[in-house]
Amino acid sequence: MKDLPKLELHLHHEGAAPPAFIRGLAAEKNVDLSGIFEPDGSYRFDGFTHFLSVYEAATSVLQSPEDYARLTRAVLEQSAEAGVIYTESFVSPDFCGGRDVEAWRDYLHAIREAAEQAERDMGITMRAIVTCIRHFGPEKARETALCAAETVGDFLTGFGMAGDEMKGTPEDFAYAFDMAREAELRITCHSGEWGDPKSIARTLDVLRPERLGHGVRAAEDPRLMERLAESGVVLEVCPGSNVALGVVPDWASHPIERLRRAGVRVTVSTDDPPFFHTGMVREYDRLADTFGWDEEVFRELALTAVDAAFCDDETKTRLRKRIET
Incomplete structure (x- = not known):
């Protein structure tokens, strides 16, 4: 794999x-x-x-733009080694300059320079998605959204929310997401890792993401799966993370195949790979072993990810050619 x-x-x-x-x-x-x-x-x-x-x-x-440049290089090296040709990485002004816009610009510039060098050296393309941290609260989320809105471009293309899903409600963060949307950032949001199907539906109603981080608990509600399938909302599924954290007890119990068969558009990612002793090769291997997925299924997943990626059409065309050849 x-x-x-x-x-x-x-x-x-x-x-x-x-x-x-x-x-x-x-x-x-x-x-x-x-x-x-x-x-x-x-x-x-x-x-x-x-x-x-x-x-x-x-x-x-990680205390300076240079630290983040070094981090970017290290992260992209391990991704490229696993055969990753395109990655979207969640970055946060909360950790990069304390949500100060000018400080954030310096951090983002360092990350982008390192990513561009990695693309030249290793052939891996990166785009950045700013995430607010849910358990830091809605006021800080607004500051994070402002940082994102001020630096949106061809490298920083999306906005989302991570952190403790059980803190606050989608309504608490609607202002931040509206700000990001008005800046023409693409929208994703962590939901349905720990929260139940009702919380997923509320996230869809209020924050209107085109992708959901995790979203696996949607499998508990056939109507919600039908809604996801019909709307085309894409799930960023991280099976190894779900097993490691106890969202599901084991790989055989993971609902990714059930979601896929229900017509929900799914992709595969690693979330926080060294924490969960995983990587993209291991994810692919375990999915193949558990569900009998072959290269054609993984090719379909990759093409779904291209369609859902927060990047320009030219980049998508290039990625499709690499997958198809």
């Missing part, structure tokens, strides 16, 4: 940081992060809430 061209639409930039990279930065800055690592050097966490805390602790050593 390594040689199959892959697209990834749901990747958290900091969450994709290799543990060795974060340990190295911590050593450079004399920051003690030993408590977030296992003896073997991997990230240590217990459950989703603790995962968020460990994620934010690891992010604390």
Whole structure:
């Protein structure tokens, strides 16, 4: 599966940081992060809430645009090694300059320069999606949306929301999403990882995303699956993450095949791969082993991801050619 061209639409930039990279930065800055690592050097966490805390602790050593340039290079190297030809990475002004627009510009410029160099060196294309952090609250989400609106372009193309899905309501964040939409940013939103089908429906009604991050609990409601299929809303499914965090008990129980057979448009991503001991090759291998998917199914998934990608038509045409050949 390594040689199959892959697209990834749901990747958290900091969450994709290799543990060795974060340990190295911590050593450079004399920051003690030993408590977030296992003896073997991997990230240590217990459950989703603790995962968020460990994620934010690891992010604390990313303190400058140069740090993010180095991070971007490290993340794209591991993605390219797995056969990823296009990735959309979630980035947040909350971690890049404290939601100050001018500071955010510097961080984004550094990320973009590193991404463009990676494309020249490794053939992987990146686009950025700004995410507000749900558990930071709606006021900070508005500040994050302003940063996104001020820097929208051919590299920063989308806006979404991550974090603790059980905090607040979609209505709390409607202003931020409206601001992003008015700036012509494409819209996605985490929903249906922990929240039930009713919360997914409310997200669709209020925030009007064209994609959903995770969305797997939609499989519990046939009417919601029918709505997703008819509307064409695409799910950014992260099976390995769902298993690791206990959203589902095991791979055999994952609803991705049920969603796909119901006509819901699904894609495959890794979410925060080093945290969940996964990668795109492992995701493909486990899906093939569990559901009997062959290369034709994975090709269909890749083409669905091209259609759903937040990039220009010229880039999509180039990606389709790479998949089809």
